[in-house]
Amino acid sequence: MRKVSVLALSLVLLLSACAPNFQKQNDTVQTEEKTTGKAIIPKYNISNNYYRTILPFEPGEARGLVVNNINTRYDLNEFEMGLMRIAQNSFSTDKYYFQEGQQIKGATIKQWLSRQYTPAQLKANNIKASDNIGLNPVNTSPTGSTPSSPIYLAHVLEHDYLTKDDKGNVSLAGITIGLALNSIYYYKLQTDGDTLEKKLPYAEVEKQGKNMAAEIIKRIRSMKNLGNIPITIALFEQQSKTSVVPGNFTAYATVDEGSSDLNAWKKVDEKYYLFPSTEATNDHRDDTIAFLNFKQDVETYFPNYNGVIGKAFYSGGQLQSLDITIPIQFYGKTEGIGFTQYVTGLVMEHFPKYLSVTVNVTSVDGPESLIVKEANATEPFVHIYQ
Template sequence: MKFSVKRWFQGAVGLASLLALAACGNLQNADLSGTETTASSNKSASYQITGSTDGTQYSALLANGKYKVSTSRGLTVDQNSNTFNTSSFEAGLTTISKSNFSPEKYAFQEGQHISRTTANSWLKRESANNEAGLNPKDNGSTDPDKRAPIYLQEILEQDYLQRTNNSYQTAGVAIGLGLNEIDYYQKVQYGATFKTTISQAEREKQGKAMAVKILARLRKKKELADVTIVFGLYKQAANDSLVGGTYFATAVSKSGTTISEWKTLNQENGVLPVVNNQKAVNDGDADSFGNFKTKIQAFFPNLSGVTAQTHYENGTLQGMKIKISTQFFGVNEIQSFTQYVDTAAKRYLPANIPIEITISSVEGMQSFLSRESGDKDFYTHVFSSY
């Protein structure tokens, strides 16, 4: 079966956007080189794309042989410490973008139109010294139910480019708005942490209003005046969540500064086995994972833990990532265990969905297994000790 090591490492090391997008889609007239004179410089830049596969992932655009990183990528309001949010925030926006910018026709580049300084000012509260702030003015209250919370936690820009002759031009932009489910705050510096819980209705209201403001600001840029701009509203998972957040709404602006229609997204992430007496998103999937977990622990009892992250859209399981922690150190033991996990996974885990399984010890990753959607067999790899 076909397998992208880069795509697998997206989940393993958390570089969700960079590694997934370095995999390549087929572009029309996909000549690997070209030149373009930028609007801000008279210098001619050499461009190329990273290659081509089956068109399910984007080709990344390289400028002068280098991958261009957004200066504002990863900038957040320093409140939420859930690292799972970062990967699901980026990967989810890429998935939304595919519905509007086909990987067969567009190349990907990290956001170049919203500078770090601009993003930082937008993430701050509106004030006399920061009129561009998208978060509300501080009303002076420290009461959890009366204060004006921080709604917007993070902004993400992704650019999608098309080739014209020997140059690449921005033809589309995707903007992700990471919105808090819980706003963590301190009444005094270095003091105890308190929290304000934000309702879904208020989060959605605030997010949609912010999207309209951002749209108007982006349209003032000459290069973005007429391109398609896509917005995704993302609910940040709480600090103690064992999974990342999910997108709950998206909208598309073909032109102008108004958004006429929003589409509701029904996404949910879960953890198996469930903790704190929570209910599984789907009992059948939970039972399948439970049987798999029981089987491998019975045959190889020297395991530290077996957990899974699940992702659902419209109530249907879309993917599963399983982490197995071991106390194995012998090469033959690791190889035997990987073979057994392969057999058990095919027998007990849900069929026809992408599944990634990592097997690790305190010394690092030992092996992994991966199956693409629709495939029956798993690709397996055991890391050597040399």
């Protein structure tokens, strides 16, 4: 028998990942900051897929830059959450605690994101040679013309991981760095102000990203108290500004404690697809057919409606999760409840047990219902918004 819950959405998000790992109490620990004080480790670990976060929350040094530099909110979410997934290869969620990046100053990251300058450009722009630390290549084209080289690096994201000793002291024990790289370079010509775009070959993007990663590691090693901290650094290819699915991480490398050399790069086999789409049909035909059958049955409820779209996440070539959005107009609450019940049955019928599926039903008035089928669950969780 299917359940209809009126629990708050926040609880849904907490419960939908996987079974919570609840600890008995909050831990109050001593931090090693410039200003001494107490920090709290939350007693609830909602999932082994997430890290417990040191409280009170300390915003990252580069807070705000990521919003300006990442193309879409889809890329923004995946850039942050994907970097956490990669961190778990080096820093386990049961031993390490998460904190937003505190080591690299926001002003420093901003300088890293700029271009390198020629001596003439430094003089013309009144820039000190010591501030010529941009990681993007020099633009040697005349002002107002097409740039001689693209901007490859869009953002640098730092996450810190802490551990607690037997005395309750918490200290930095690991760092992950994400490099957001452009798949499309957008630029303006001063002559007419139009925004132009250039598709960047990924082979060149990856080459530039790996070179930048090596340089960033050297710079981090020269910073105070960071000479011996293990580091993981990863490359993220963001999508275009019009994309409705996020980009993905493509590779990562680790740096051992006390070393400045990157270990061998490892491929990250992850990708998002839009359902339905030609790319999804070409690469994953069977999964696309299952989605189209689901979509067709939804449309039998509303014969003139065809707005069902899905965002599919693949890892290792296998479909891991599917997020479906159904925007539709209802003329009464009971109609929305009936439709949700119908769609819930379709979810259980059309998709395999191993697959995690989320369906958001929305209208012009906002969210109407949420259906969550966790992997291998025998019953879905359904929430009707009041």
